[in-house]
Amino acid sequence: MTDTASAKTEVRQLDSVIVRFAGDSGDGMQLTGDRFSNASALFGNDLATLPEFPAEIRAPQGTLAGVSAFQLQVASHDITTPGDAPNVLVAMNPAALKKEVHRLEPGGTIIVNEDSFEERNLSKAGYAESPLDDHSLDAYQLFRVPMTTITKEVCKDLGVKPRDAERSKNFFALGLVSWLYHRPSDTTLDWIQTKFSRLPNVAAANTAAYKAGHAFGETAELFHVSYEVRPAQLPPGTYTNIDGNTALSWGLVAAGQLAKVPVFLGSYPITPASDILHELSKHKNFGVRTFQAEDEIAAVGSALGAAYGGNLAVTTTSGPGVALKGETIGLAVSLELPLLVIDIQRGGPSTGLPTKTEASDLMMAMYGRHGEAPLPIVAAYSAAQCFEAAIEAARIALKYRTPVILLSDGYLANGTEPWVLPDVDSLPDISVPFATDTNGVDDDGEPVFYPYLRDPVTLARPWAIPGTSGLMHRVGGIEKEDVTGNISYDPGNHQLMTDLRQAKIAGIADDIPATMTAGDIDDADLLVLGWGSTWGSITAGMKRARAEGHKVAHAHLTHLNPFPADLGDVLLRYPKVIVPEMNMGQLSKLVRAEYLVDAASVTKVMGQPYTAGEIYTAIVDALTGEEGGNR
Amino acid sequence: MTDVVVPETSKTDWTSDQEPRWCPGCGDYSILTAIQLMMPEMGLRREDTVFISGIGCAARFPYYMNTYGMHSIHGRSPAIATGLALARPDLNIFVVGGDGDMLSIGGNHLIHVLRRNVNLTILLFNNQIYGLTKGQYSPTSEIGKVTKSTPLGSLDEPFNPVSLALGAEASFVARTHDMDRQHMQEMIRQAHDHDGSALVEVFQNCNVFNDGAFGAITKKAHRAEMLIDLQAGQPVRFGPDLNKGVVLDPSGCATIVDVTPENEASVIVHDPSHPDPSLSFALSRLSSGPYEPTPVGVFRSVRRPDYAGEVSRQLANAQDTKGPGDLGKLLNSRPTWTV
Ligand code: SF4
Numbered sequence: 001m002t003d004t005a006s007a008k009t010e011v012r013q014l015d016s017v018i019v020r021f022a023g024d025s026g027d028g029m030q031l032t033g034d035r036f037s038n039a040s041a042l043f044g045n046d047l048a049t050l051p052e053f054p055a056e057i058r059a060p061q062g063t064l065a066g067v068s069a070f071q072l073q074v075a076s077h078d079i080t081t082p083g084d085a086p087n088v089l090v091a092m093n094p095a096a097l098k099k100e101v102h103r104l105e106p107g108g109t110i111i112v113n114e115d116s117f118e119e120r121n122l123s124k125a126g127y128a129e130s131p132l133d134d135h136s137l138d139a140y141q142l143f144r145v146p147m148t149t150i151t152k153e154v155c156k157d158l159g160v161k162p163r164d165a166e167r168s169k170n171f172f173a174l175g176l177v178s179w180l181y182h183r184p185s186d187t188t189l190d191w192i193q194t195k196f197s198r199l200p201n202v203a204a205a206n207t208a209a210y211k212a213g214h215a216f217g218e219t220a221e222l223f224h225v226s227y228e229v230r231p232a233q234l235p236p237g238t239y240t241n242i243d244g245n246t247a248l249s250w251g252l253v254a255a256g257q258l259a260k261v262p263v264f265l266g267s268y269p270i271t272p273a274s275d276i277l278h279e280l281s282k283h284k285n286f287g288v289r290t291f292q293a294e295d296e297i298a299a300v301g302s303a304l305g306a307a308y309g310g311n312l313a314v315t316t317t318s319g320p321g322v323a324l325k326g327e328t329i330g331l332a333v334s335l336e337l338p339l340l341v342i343d344i345q346r347g348g349p350s351t352g353l354p355t356k357t358e359a360s361d362l363m364m365a366m367y368g369r370h371g372e373a374p375l376p377i378v379a380a381y382s383a384a385q386c387f388e389a390a391i392e393a394a395r396i397a398l399k400y401r402t403p404v405i406l407l408s409d410g411y412l413a414n415g416t417e418p419w420v421l422p423d424v425d426s427l428p429d430i431s432v433p434f435a436t437d438t439n440g441v442d443d444d445g446e447p448v449f450y451p452y453l454r455d456p457v458t459l460a461r462p463w464a465i466p467g468t469s470g471l472m473h474r475v476g477g478i479e480k481e482d483v484t485g486n487i488s489y490d491p492g493n494h495q496l497m498t499d500l501r502q503a504k505i506a507g508i509a510d511d512i513p514a515t516m517t518a519g520d521i522d523d524a525d526l527l528v529l530g531w532g533s534t535w536g537s538i539t540a541g542m543k544r545a546r547a548e549g550h551k552v553a554h555a556h557l558t559h560l561n562p563f564p565a566d567l568g569d570v571l572l573r574y575p576k577v578i579v580p581e582m583n584m585g586q587l588s589k590l591v592r593a594e595y596l597v598d599a600a601s602v603t604k605v606m607g608q609p610y611t612a613g614e615i616y617t618a619i620v621d622a623l624t625g626e627e628g629g630n631r
Numbered sequence: 632m633t634d635v636v637v638p639e640t641s642k643t644d645w646t647s648d649q650e651p652r653w654c655p656g657c658g659d660y661s662i663l664t665a666i667q668l669m670m671p672e673m674g675l676r677r678e679d680t681v682f683i684s685g686i687g688c689a690a691r692f693p694y695y696m697n698t699y700g701m702h703s704i705h706g707r708s709p710a711i712a713t714g715l716a717l718a719r720p721d722l723n724i725f726v727v728g729g730d731g732d733m734l735s736i737g738g739n740h741l742i743h744v745l746r747r748n749v750n751l752t753i754l755l756f757n758n759q760i761y762g763l764t765k766g767q768y769s770p771t772s773e774i775g776k777v778t779k780s781t782p783l784g785s786l787d788e789p790f791n792p793v794s795l796a797l798g799a800e801a802s803f804v805a806r807t808h809d810m811d812r813q814h815m816q817e818m819i820r821q822a823h824d825h826d827g828s829a830l831v832e833v834f835q836n837c838n839v840f841n842d843g844a845f846g847a848i849t850k851k852a853h854r855a856e857m858l859i860d861l862q863a864g865q866p867v868r869f870g871p872d873l874n875k876g877v878v879l880d881p882s883g884c885a886t887i888v889d890v891t892p893e894n895e896a897s898v899i900v901h902d903p904s905h906p907d908p909s910l911s912f913a914l915s916r917l918s919s920g921p922y923e924p925t926p927v928g929v930f931r932s933v934r935r936p937d938y939a940g941e942v943s944r945q946l947a948n949a950q951d952t953k954g955p956g957d958l959g960k961l962l963n964s965r966p967t968w969t970v
Contacts, residue, residue, distance in 0.1 A: 042966055234970050250962065264718050284946045291714065291942075293713075331703060466678065466680075473699065476701060
């Protein structure tokens with residue numbers, strides 16, 4: 001489709017472009033952004049996306065509260081973030097313009113749906129006068145496009161009612177922006193046909209609107225330049241564009257296959273974790289059982305029951321749900337059964353920011369249980385990497401018979417990126433044997449089964465599932481005697497069991513990869529230590545700093561308990577350490593306590609991921625003496 | 632698990648090596664003995680049998696059975712057992728708990744497990760008191776109960792566990808008491824044979840904190856007068872010479888009357904398998920506490936699909952229509968491109 005730009009239009013090459021679509025919740029901006037991403041992915045660009053939507057399903061129409069936005073960066077090279085300041089803002093109504101325009105780069109492009117800038121919408125957005133006419137946007141390149149009018153016009157002959165036709169205006173916008181950036185149209189048009197095959201009227205209207213938008217760009221003589229972003233030179237392989245929650249769900253399906261046990265998911269709907277429940281419920285043919293429980297507690301309880309029965313048991317949650325699961329996770333620590341607890345972190349406390357990202361559950365994962373209840377923590381660092389993280393969390397849970405908390409967040413959950421599909425045969429075997437035989441003799445010399453006789457290396461206890469003859473045993477939350485598992489209130493035994501549970505988790509440090517490092521590993525003046533979804537922003541921010549000659553290294557943690565065995569050495573290797581986190585400094589506290597290192601905290605809790613620019617600034621500030629501080 | 636013939640067992644085989652730690656004279660002992668005695672006749676294997684409990688005196692039960700077992704969390708046993716039943720429909724799962732465990736902290740899980748009809752035999756030991764925490768009133772204690780936490784008497788309306796279960800769409804509900812081993816065993820046997828959730832309320836004496844709570848109805852001398860023995864297909868009659876009966880009064884309430892030749896025909900005939908639970912519910916409302924004539928027996932027993940079976944059926948259907956899961960296919964199920 002690169003030949004559709006008219007002769008009058010100049011075509012410029014770009015390395016990358018950042019587009020932000022914004023409109024009312026009912027305007028279909030998420031869909032528009034998603035389609036633009038997919039067309040770009042199939043075209044071969046690297047990309048990263050950031051959907052941002054309100055927690056309300058339909059906030060009052062036309063208001064600032066109802067604005068839903070979708071930002072993406074597409075590039076001809078490897079990128080790791082959805083970009084900082086957008087080059088283009090598509091604003092479908094005054095509220096979207098008002099709320100989003102401040103993000104735009106200086107001199108950036110604004111494309112508005114002119115039709116929506118009428119009195120009612122203007123006043124709902126708090127504009128006394130139309131910003132299209134009062135010169136307040138003079139610093140930008142403003143394009144006024146009557147999207148609704150044209151869309152209605154082209155739909156007139158299709159027999160589509162005007163009201164329905166109006167709903168297709170997001171496809172007009174998509175067509176226009178697709179023209180502007182030379183996106184292939186076939187991907188989107190095919191998708192429309194498939195998606196709306198049962199609603200031929202809707203399919204026809206969306207197609208007509210898309211084509212009209214595309215043609216408008218070409219013929220309206222409004223746009224004198226269009227842009228090309230060439231495909232990226234990504235490593236060879238087969239790619240798909242994937243979001244974190246889907247990658248995580250597929251990772252769970254894969255983990256069940258690799259462990260050769262059925263997957264059980266007990267879950268209660270909660271944003272932004274619910275999509276994992278939705279996705280897994282589609283894969284029953286893999287033997288995946290999904291159970292929508294009556295509450296968060298029953299969700300994790302049912303998972304623990306399934307774990308006792310020999311399944312790869314999973315529970316998913318977010319926000320306050322994590323707090324509700326605490327007691328059962330404690331029981332799982334005590335029972336020493338494999339259990340995967342997946343926390344898609346969101347802004348808190350309480351209901352907090354349900355649809356916005358934050359990474360503030362690290363301390364909760366680490367210590368959020370009564371008593372001494374250590375457990376391993378794994379964190380995903382990119383949308384696609386959620387697949388691998390799920391398998392790794394399952395591997396640890398199964399091998400060490402322990403609950404594992406896997407931390408993702410709202411940004412990873414909903415954001416997408418191209419993922420090079422792994423070779424299925426190369427995935428690890430994570431299966432563990434069930435106990436089938438007695439493992440000791442009692443005082444009378446009779447063979448017996450000791451449910452708490454540990455593997456000398458892993459310290460894991462045998463996993464004997466109901467149905468296994470001769471191994472009947474009882475487990476429970478009361479402290480158990482070492483080896484026999486019988487109830488014991490003996491003081492020395494409690495100390496021993498507490499030590500053993502701790503040692504089992506600490507020992508996992510020998511069974512996880514060394515700290516992931518990048519940048520000027522040998523001679524950096526500053527180390528940026530990160531965990532979770534900040535990986536992309538730190539990577540991009542560090543790149544900028546290094547391009548200016550700063551010596552910076554990046555260490556990123558995928559395992560937060562235990563820490564990788566070499567983390568202490570890594571931290572002490574560099575004169576300065578900063579720890580940017582989407583919380584008030586939780587990891588920095590942990591590493592300061594553990595390694596007595598002067599790791600400076602950099603914090604941000606605004607419901608949005610770090611931009612590369614913010615990380616860059618934090619790096620430069622730290623290097624030039626300004627302490628890392630609160631954003 | 633491959634043997635077709637279940638090996639013969641005795642009570643000893645079902646008894647674990649752990650010494651029960653209930654107070655001497657506690658009703659829990661007689662329930663434990665009744666169950667250990669009946670297990671060999673149930674045609675079950677110990678390794679396929681699991682007892683799941685919450686927290687409380689009753690919840691210590693699993694430790695004393697030589698089966699698989701889990702002493703879990705206060706209130707959560709129905710939820711944990713649900714997960715186990717879904718993962719392992721091949722098992723015989725018993726859930727044991729008291730009135731505080733199942734009706735207070737775990738009330739939510741109990742009603743949901745009943746409405747879903749998960750294949751579980753749920754034994755609710757009702758002693759109308761908190762035992763393990765030393766004597767506070769429970770959700771089944773009568774109004775005005777003077778306890779450590781209610782020195783001036785409790786103010787809460789108690790639950791009637793049978794009414795609650797019927798309201799929660801339970802497909803099997805029965806009531807028995809710890810003074811009649813045979814009746815207990817019969818109720819538990821029927822509950823176990825039932826497909827789906829089966830709730831058995833067992834009146835259980837806590838001789839330390841609520842001694843004699845059920846004495847007025849369960850003492851041998853009082854039983855004929857005070858226990859209304861529900862029998863499927865039989866008129867609801869009781870009394871030393873069956874001189875009392877239950878009829879519906881004009882407003883639709885179940886009422887006890889002296890049976891006369893004139894009213895004999897209007898005595899309710901008990902039908903626990905009736906699709907509508909209304910009459911069973913009316914029977915459950917006959918007594919508001921263990922001091923007036925109280926029905927025992929099976930209130931309701933209807934067939935409904937077992938939840939775990941339905942879940943398994945959906946899985947089997949998915950495999951039939953989509954074929955067994957293929958990971959490579961799944962990863963390629965979205966639009967892909969090759970570099
Ligand atoms: S406190 Fe009551 S219920 Fe508990 S063991 Fe003692 S007698 Fe039994």
